[in-house]
Amino acid sequence: MKIIAFAEQRDNKFKKPAFEVVKAARRVADQTGGEVVAVVVGSGVRSIAPELGGYGAHKVVVVEDARLALYSSTAYATIVAGVAKTQAANVVLLPATAMGKDLAPRIAVKLDAGLAADCTALTVDQGDILATRPVYAGKALTEIRVKSPVKVFSLRPNVFTAGTSSGGTAPVEVVEVPLTEQDFRSIVKEVKQSSAKLDVAEADIIVTGGRGLKGPENFAMIEELAATLGGAVGASRAVVDAGWRPHDEQVGQTGKTVSPSLYIAVAVSGAIQHLAGMSSSKYIVAVNRDKDAPIFQVASYGIVADAFEIIPALSAEVKKLLGKQ
Amino acid sequence: MKFAVCINHVPDTATKVHVGPDGKSIEKTGVNYVISPYDEYAVEAALRFKEKQSGEVIVLSWGGDAHKESLRKALAMGVDKAVLLKDDSTRDSFGVARALADYLRELAPDVILFGKQSVDYDDSAVGIMVAEMLGLPSAAVVVSMEITGGTAKADREIEGGHEVVEVQLPAVFTIQKGAYEPRYPSLKGIMAAKGKPIEERQPAPMEAKVETITMVKPPAKQAGKIVGTDVGAVPELVRLLHEEAKVI
Numbered sequence: 001m002k003i004i005a006f007a008e009q010r011d012n013k014f015k016k017p018a019f020e021v022v023k024a025a026r027r028v029a030d031q032t033g034g035e036v037v038a039v040v041v042g043s044g045v046r047s048i049a050p051e052l053g054g055y056g057a058h059k060v061v062v063v064e065d066a067r068l069a070l071y072s073s074t075a076y077a078t079i080v081a082g083v084a085k086t087q088a089a090n091v092v093l094l095p096a097t098a099m100g101k102d103l104a105p106r107i108a109v110k111l112d113a114g115l116a117a118d119c120t121a122l123t124v125d126q127g128d129i130l131a132t133r134p135v136y137a138g139k140a141l142t143e144i145r146v147k148s149p150v151k152v153f154s155l156r157p158n159v160f161t162a163g164t165s166s167g168g169t170a171p172v173e174v175v176e177v178p179l180t181e182q183d184f185r186s187i188v189k190e191v192k193q194s195s196a197k198l199d200v201a202e203a204d205i206i207v208t209g210g211r212g213l214k215g216p217e218n219f220a221m222i223e224e225l226a227a228t229l230g231g232a233v234g235a236s237r238a239v240v241d242a243g244w245r246p247h248d249e250q251v252g253q254t255g256k257t258v259s260p261s262l263y264i265a266v267a268v269s270g271a272i273q274h275l276a277g278m279s280s281s282k283y284i285v286a287v288n289r290d291k292d293a294p295i296f297q298v299a300s301y302g303i304v305a306d307a308f309e310i311i312p313a314l315s316a317e318v319k320k321l322l323g324k325q
Numbered sequence: 326m327k328f329a330v331c332i333n334h335v336p337d338t339a340t341k342v343h344v345g346p347d348g349k350s351i352e353k354t355g356v357n358y359v360i361s362p363y364d365e366y367a368v369e370a371a372l373r374f375k376e377k378q379s380g381e382v383i384v385l386s387w388g389g390d391a392h393k394e395s396l397r398k399a400l401a402m403g404v405d406k407a408v409l410l411k412d413d414s415t416r417d418s419f420g421v422a423r424a425l426a427d428y429l430r431e432l433a434p435d436v437i438l439f440g441k442q443s444v445d446y447d448d449s450a451v452g453i454m455v456a457e458m459l460g461l462p463s464a465a466v467v468v469s470m471e472i473t474g475g476t477a478k479a480d481r482e483i484e485g486g487h488e489v490v491e492v493q494l495p496a497v498f499t500i501q502k503g504a505y506e507p508r509y510p511s512l513k514g515i516m517a518a519k520g521k522p523i524e525e526r527q528p529a530p531m532e533a534k535v536e537t538i539t540m541v542k543p544p545a546k547q548a549g550k551i552v553g554t555d556v557g558a559v560p561e562l563v564r565l566l567h568e569e570a571k572v573i
């Protein structure tokens with residue numbers, strides 16, 4: 001089995017999901033006697049490519065062009081599908097990130113391949129890959145098989161473990177993929193990244209505030225707790241709809257699906273749409289003054305009390321533990 | 326300008342999902358179906374563009390007769406025409422995209438809108454597949470956009486920020502919650518929708534590229550322990566997180 005692993009980078013740095021995808025590809029390759037070819041697309045990315053060897057890539061193919069410094073859905077898809085064809089790959093793995101989710105369907109069409117999107121597990125069964133993917137926002141899990149000769153899978157970030165680099169490097173091959181004007185009919189003009197802000201979809205710890213916090217000003221204590229833990233701030237839809245927090249922080253069925261190691265839900269009732277987005281978190285802590293709030297049904301640890309008393313005390317206690325004060 | 330919007334008909338988000346007798350799909354009895362929420366934002370976006378610069382909005386859905394309910398809702402919101410690509414087979418995103426693309430090739434709209442994902446299978450695939458099949462550029466997960474002449478500028482959500490994408494029309498956009506809070510159909514709209522026909526087409530059959538083997542409920546989370554009911558519980562909680570869960 002020849003597997004292409006798309007290693008996403010932004011600003012010429014690999015994102016964590018890039019390592020997760022390469023490692024997942026390697027696990028499949030080891031079980032099927034296959035080879036992992038990682039693909040890096042960008043401008044000036046040649047120097048970072050070898051480090052993918054530390055996560056299991058047998059070889060790295062680099063495609064560089066000054067016009068590829070910022071993402072272009074059409075151009076990147078042409079490149080990845082082009083490399084998959086010249087390498088005669090049967091499988092393409094991508095991260096189910098904003099970029100990967102945009103690329104995977106295009107690549108699937110170019111390769112006449114079936115797509116299994118946002119997978120949470122890959123297993124090898126008699127030489128074929130079976131994928132687990134949540135549906136209905138995680139209210140059910142399906143096991144699926146892609147039947148086409150070439151298969152595309154996107155992998156949910158934070159679920160497949162990348163571990164640490166073995167320190168090894170992989171040989172790099174720089175290749176040219178011809179691009180035309182047609183490939184640049186959609187181009188990113190500007191990236192408005194708040195580098196200080198950790199996105200809930202990428203965070204390993206999330207502290208989410210709900211409507212019980214009564215007003216946007218009270219999110220200061222949520223931000224403080226999140227910062228103390230090195231995590232991200234999340235929000236329930238009620239809070240987003242009220243305009244207290246931006247939509248990109250919303251967790252749930254119509255927000256982001258998250259699975260961090262630790263999810264702290266503060267004054268969140270735990271409506272079915274909220275639970276759908278976060279119940280696969282490893283550990284869930286709920287702070288709510290209503291002992292019957294549904295959030296307690298999924299919480300590993302709960303405190304039934306007033307958030308305004310608990311959260312500042314919790315921040316202080318964590319600081320004490322981490323020696324931050 | 327011609328706008329097309331593709332909408333899916335899905336269980337509402339309050340649905341408690343149970344696995345049906347085939348062990349591969351959900352139990353459908355008692356489930357309430359709606360326009361997939363993101364698709365409703367897409368319908369709203371199209372209506373606003375039409376109101377601003379005139380044009381026509383056509384809404385499409387691939388599926389069984391039940392999808393007419395969502396098409397009718399879109400008509401009630403104010404779209405001009407509704408088309409059902411009638412097919413009762415099991416959905417496969419590639420096949421749905423192919424059927425939609427075949428019809429859209431004929432229709433040749435300037436702007437094709439999708440939701441960013443259906444809230445049933447959560448694939449986030451069909452819209453971008455259609456773009457690729459039609460050889461069109463796209464912008465995905467768009468929270469707001471502007472159209473000036475033959476170009477659109479779209480603000481799309483990415484991890485921890487936004488990308489501003491410039492796209493040449495005709496093009497495909499998949500819409501995320503943002504600037505397009507959907508309107509409620511007016512009584513007049515609802516009455517008018519009753520009289521509007523829904524065109525039916527028979528898409529060419531397609532073999533599915535993906536097969537569902539099983540569907541199961543995720544392992545139920547066990548309710549954990551209540552650590553306490555006042556601020557005195559905080560040190561114990563931190564100890565548990567540190568020593569038992571080892572997450573801090």
Ligand SMILES: Cc1cc2nc3c(=O)[nH]c(=O)nc-3n(C[C@H](O)[C@H](O)[C@H](O)COP(=O)(O)OP(=O)(O)OC[C@H]3O[C@@H](n4cnc5c(N)ncnc54)[C@H](O)[C@@H]3O)c2cc1C
Nearest residue numbers: 210211212236237238252253254255267269271274289307
């Ligand atoms: C189509 C659709 C999609 C949806 N998608 C989402 C989604 O993606 N994400 C989402 O979150 N919701 C979603 N919802 C909304 C969801 O149904 C709930 O309305 C929402 O999650 C409630 O938010 P909340 O828990 O912050 O507020 P509430 O339900 O009002 O709960 C507030 C909680 O705070 C507690 N509280 C109050 N004061 C205090 C205090 N001082 N200390 C401690 N606790 C306190 C209360 O006991 C209560 O449990 C969706 C709904 C629909 C219809």
Ligand SMILES: Nc1ncnc2c1ncn2[C@@H]1O[C@H](COP(=O)(O)O)[C@@H](O)[C@H]1O
Nearest residue numbers: 331332387439440442443448449450451
């Ligand atoms: N059966 C369908 N009929 C029409 N449009 C659909 C259908 N399924 C999905 N779509 C569109 O494609 C988008 C992405 O769907 P999905 O790939 O299923 O997540 C949806 O938001 C709809 O706009």
